[in-house]
Amino acid sequence: MSVRALMHTVHTRTASDGAGVRLRRSLGQTAAARLDPFLLLDEFASDNPDDYIAGFPAHPHRGFETLTYLIEGRMRHEDHLGHRGELVSGGAQWMSAGRGIIHSEMPLQERGRLHGFQLWINLPAREKMKPAAYRDITPDMIPEADLDGGAHVRLIAGRLELTEDESIVGPVRGLSTELWFVDIALLAGGRFEHHVNPGHNGLAYPFAGGIMVGPDENARLLGPQQAGILGDGDRVVLRAHAGPARCLLLAARPLNEPIVQHGPFVMNTQAEIEQAMRDFRLGALTDPPRQ
Numbered sequence: 369m370s371v372r373a374l375m376h377t378v379h380t381r382t383a384s385d386g387a388g389v390r391l392r393r394s395l396g397q398t399a400a401a402r403l404d405p406f407l408l409l410d411e412f413a414s415d416n417p418d419d420y421i422a423g424f425p426a427h428p429h430r431g432f433e434t435l436t437y438l439i440e441g442r443m444r445h446e447d448h449l450g451h452r453g454e455l456v457s458g459g460a461q462w463m464s465a466g467r468g469i470i471h472s473e474m475p476l477q478e479r480g481r482l483h484g485f486q487l488w489i490n491l492p493a494r495e496k497m498k499p500a501a502y503r504d505i506t507p508d509m510i511p512e513a514d515l516d517g518g519a520h521v522r523l524i525a526g527r528l529e530l531t532e533d534e535s536i537v538g539p540v541r542g543l544s545t546e547l548w549f550v551d552i553a554l555l556a557g558g559r560f561e562h563h564v565n566p567g568h569n570g571l572a573y574p575f576a577g578g579i580m581v582g583p584d585e586n587a588r589l590l591g592p593q594q595a596g597i598l599g600d601g602d603r604v605v606l607r608a609h610a611g612p613a614r615c616l617l618l619a620a621r622p623l624n625e626p627i628v629q630h631g632p633f634v635m636n637t638q639a640e641i642e643q644a645m646r647d648f649r650l651g652a653l654t655d656p657p658r659q
């Protein structure tokens with residue numbers, strides 16, 4: 369058994385996306401800052417409506433999946449297929465763009481705090497042209513548990529073993545990348561330890577307080593709003609650094625396929641990107657709208 373070490377840190381950069389939403393981007397700020405199959409990780413967190421009110425008006429995607437997780441606030445998404453859903457505090461939305469989706473993601477609030485994350489997960493080549501699909505996840509669909517050691521978890525994807533014969537499973541299931549997505553709140557002095565599939569790429573992202581990552585005798589500090597890339601191993605150990613902390617823990621099976629990205633299109637070859645741009649221009653990116 370080996371505990372995963374903190375290999376390196378991707379410091380977030382402030383970015384603006386959509387129609388002017390301020391966010392912190394860790395993965396995805398450059399092509400080198402990816403962690404297969406994760407393409408991008410954005411955190412948006414602000415009490416100032418100027419930072420989020422413009423939202424993400426209609427825009428396309430092809431070739432990957434998104435997971436949006438809302439800590440606080442309300443957002444509405446709508447797509448050209450007539451699908452409409454609402455994201456509320458503590459809820460999530462999984463979307464597989466597949467061959468194409470054109471959607472908008474807009475705040476449903478004019479004041480107050482909006483805080484959440486969007487993760488982009490690549491699709492294997494054989495699934496990039498599937499029909500688009502959605503799953504709206506209300507807060508009550510996300511299992512929560514208090515673990516020994518002072519950790520409270522919310523599990524969005526994957527499995528967590530609570531005891532030898534009791535486990536919980538997150539509502540986002542069936543991804544061929546076997547996504548594991550855990551929101552972990554650590555009490556001061558709290559500790560989280562769990563099995564993780566060897567060979568899967570992993571990362572921790574503290575968003576309140578810092579955490580110590582790695583074996584107790586050789587842990588390294590990961591400060592808030594940084595993405596800590598984990599080395600290989602079959603266990604992960606996270607501890608609160610000073611006072612309480614809260615972090616995302618992600619892992620997934622790498623695809624090991626070539627990536628060619630042009631903005632919201634992520635394919636395997638340049639020819640497929642050119643096809644996506646041509647399809648978008650001709651209105652053929654997506655399946656036809658429902659009647």
Ligand code: CO
Binds near residue numbers: 471473
């Ligand atoms: Co989008």
